[in-house]
Amino acid sequence: MGLRSLDKITALQRHPANTRNLCILAHVDHGKTTLADCLVASNGIISTRLAGKLRYLDSRKDEQIRGITMKSSAISLHHKHGDQDYLVNLIDSPGHVDFSSEVSTAIRLCDGAIVVVDAVEGVCPQTQVVLRQAWLENITPVLVINKVDRLIMELKLTTQEAYGHLQKILEQVNAITGALFTSKVLEERAEKDKTEDKPKCRDQLYDWSAGLEEADDSHLYFSPEQGNVVFASAIDGWGFSIQQFASIYSEKMGIDSELLLKSLWGDFYLNAKAKKIVEGAQAKGKKPLFVQLVLDNIWSLYDAVVTNRDKEKVEKIVSSLGLKVMARDFSHSDPKVLLSAICRQWLPVSSAVLSMVCEKLPSPLDMTSERAEKLLSLGTRQFNSLPERTQELKEAFIQCSSEENSPTIIFVSKMFAVDASTLPQFRQRSLTLEEISQRRELARSRHAEMMAAGRLAGGDGTKDPNLPVTQQEVQAAAKMESLTVRNSTATEENEPKETFIAFARVYSGVVKKGQRLFVLGPKYDPAQFLCMLPDGCHASDSLPDVPHLSCCTIEGLYLLMGRELEELEEVPAGNVLGIGGLDEKVLKSATLSTSPACCPFTPLNFEATPIVRVAIEPKHPSDMPKLVHGMRLLNQADPCAEVLIQETGEHVLVTAGEVHLQRCLDDLRERFAKIEVCASKPIIPFRETVVLPPKVDMVNEDFGKQQKMAIIHLVKEEASPSLSDTVHVDSGGLVTLTTPSRQHTLSVRAFPLPLEVTHLLERSAELIQTLEQLNISVREGKNVDMSPRILEDISGLRAQLEKLLQGKKWRNAVDRIWSFGPRRYGPNILLNSVDSYHRTSVWQCLAQPDATVEAETQSRVLRDFDNSIISGFQLATLSGPMCEEPMMGVCFAVERWEIQSPAVPKHLDSSKQDPASVKAASEKSMEKKAKKAEEDGEDEEDREEVQAPDATAAGCYGPVSGQLIAAMKDACRHAFQAQPQRLMAAMYTCEIMATSEVLGRVYGVLGKREGRVLHEEMKEGTDIFTVKALLPVAESFGFGDEIRKRTSGLASPQLVFSHWETISSDPYWVPTTEEEYLHFGEKADSENQALKYMNAVRRRKGLYVEEKIVEHAEKQRTLSKNK
């Protein structure tokens, strides 16, 4: 980058009114990077000829090879619009679902977005997702309908048809915006209703308007006359908004440009005779203005240049447009070259798009107070419940001021890795003019000296190599050396080193190199911790230890220029930038500020669920430390990838999809660990559940068969004889279990939760977590300032549960909920069905304070035992008996709980200790103990012996509660096994776009992989079909590749995690009747999908797998007989 343009950009950074921060969003392959190329080329960073081919912002090797973007990257551009200079900070984002987290990180830093839609494919699933994401972040979108050339060259539409087609696309996009808007208005209305007092007098009329009538949404929609739509072909380099054509024709035809602007897009036509623009083109069968004045011209250009290659006509067009085309382009064998040479001058896409951006997208100064509050609100708290000093920061936000005294606030949305040697401070810089002339002078004098010395030596001008080097020569060489700018560190260290740059934006104040700032972790709460800091403290002071707060020094500031970084000294508010030196301070995202009163920004909302897991190990075991280091770096560099270490010691990488996985592995191999790694086959997650026993007899068998089978299985599996006398299973599936010390007896029954309830619990996981935290605080007697919204959500959840849990079986069930699990927020419920046992409800935070008093009175000892029951339930639901996968949709009801003396040990005062930590510790140790006991198969007496001496002394945190945890866990597992068990498989929704000729093959691949087609739709005016199907995650690996191979690349699927689905086949099924024997064979070794999955998981986990070994090779015997 030239110094002049760098100076210009730094100067522009000081004018937030003329700054635009925006990102390009679209479905995969709709042409974002190609469009970005055209915009980059307008700044002379790349040649216009290469624009569209180079894909400059796809700087990674794998991005170029695969042709898809994987990381979002930013570039700062300069644009002159009217008499103003603008700075456009552009971020190109990936469109592939696997990388949607990169989209979230990009959107957070922007005020606006360019949404690109392919003119042929129209609105696709990711288009909807990005529009929603942009809406949720309150950023303004503009629309580019790209690839209009495909309508001409591929679909061969007439101009009229193309006009209809474009109208439809616009309608589709606006329909999504409309739906988002409606839902927001309805939500606001509902909220208003709640806060306002209900009408008291009964005769008042009910107001049923939803508020939609008054709400003005016209500015939200995309419409060409509003100037927020550009039609383009990025690959051919052209694009226009109707404003451009309006001004062209108002000059040419003498029509008022305002009038043209209003009528150019719409049902208007030109009445040549009356020289008037009249409405009703469609009814009268006339060409609309847009077709006549705009599309016809473009179509005829394509016709002349590409289709007919009519040289004369082309020359005529070129001269009539007043363009200059080089002879080399004219005679080029590829007509596209000529076409783009003409288009780039006639309707340059960069100026159309950048002008729209400058006019229609907000500047950082336009930050609304709604958005500022949203960014600053802290999880469950309301903005106006935050400390005053925090609320004052909102003003700084809205003003976006770069004054010396305004607080600096920066948000880091992701960390990205770069090779340290490419940083500007290590790069070889070009010499200044002064240095060049100095060097020239030196060289000249050296040459003169050499000549003189040569003459002295032999007079022939050549130098004798044996002569000693003169003093002067040495000096000159040294001087020359000093003038050569060297990359000192890079030469010292040949090994490229990764360093992290934070992708960030300054929201207020100025950030300077060397500045000290506070790093606010996501859990930092100014309301709680601000009082721990002295007033007016600074990040460079020595401060007391405050949780979730640390300090950092800004080591480097960079201008992000796509593949390159430029060093900056300071960056004022309203700009996107890169920050160096935060490697140790920031993991993935963070808020930096000079004021400790600032809130951490609301977390990014990620659309993708990481679901694909693989275990990773180095090829050579000695490389393990490198792998660990590499995984740590990878975790930091990717917003969505997760790195875990399992109890088994395996290093597990969790990614959003197959393509994402591949990228992570490549990164690990080539950049972060630089070793050969082996990845296991994807670890496919399953869930375990129970179903209702079948009511209808399917194959003339007696009813309770399923249950009997289960019990038989149970007995088979639990081979340990010592357990059998403490466990009793009745025919109704009620499991009664006594602790080894015979102090507690528990009866537990398992039954399935209704499907809607499971879904509701899954959706509300976050809310249940909050509920749990609130309950803990209430129990500890802490006064928490809860936002009424959260309380409302909680009571909403309760009401929904009450509505869904109807019937005799579920009477009072909602109030009797004991806990949720696993991890206290999972989709399983523990019910308290013990008549004589009353405990505080999980909804206690909703109740009035007197409920807490009641909680206080509850016996502590009982409460500790109560906790053990919950822990047992958590352990049981975390790993089920089928293949140790988490349970889902199961309700465990404790129907009897008896405590026999001397069960209630002496009172143990737990209030002195922090109950949460004690509980956590006890849970952990108990888990271990329970496991150990199980594994070792210790018999009952042994255990009793061990426990006997300290049973009374250790109290309820000692072995008694440990036994209770283990007993509860076992009871749940047995109760689970007494019901018909099923596996649940994770499902993807899969959208495939395919042309009609390959549709059959797509169905073939789907069928083979147990996919279920939901619906199929033909895109109007094209021969493209969109197929929506469900596909088990277990069958999805290699699916994309197979589809592409089978359809020669004409179809490509998009897989998004959708839900969990119960696999209908029973993994424990064995044939029992004669018909079944005949059908399935004695050993029932035909395919049972559920069994296959279950065994695969068990095998992976090293659990016992019951497998049939062929005893008599019947088939082979028959074969040999035939010989």
Ligand SMILES: Nc1nc2c(ncn2[C@@H]2O[C@H](COP(=O)(O)OP(=O)(O)OP(=O)(O)O)[C@@H](O)[C@H]2O)c(=O)[nH]1
């Ligand atoms: N016919 C036509 N093809 C285009 C146009 N713009 C882009 N393409 C092609 O579409 C393909 C995808 O373009 P990209 O720019 O990589 O798309 P993208 O949206 O960046 O894709 P991702 O980043 O992977 O989501 C490339 O093969 C381009 O050549 C266009 O205007 N017309």
Ligand SMILES: [Mg+2]
């Ligand atoms: Mg791209």
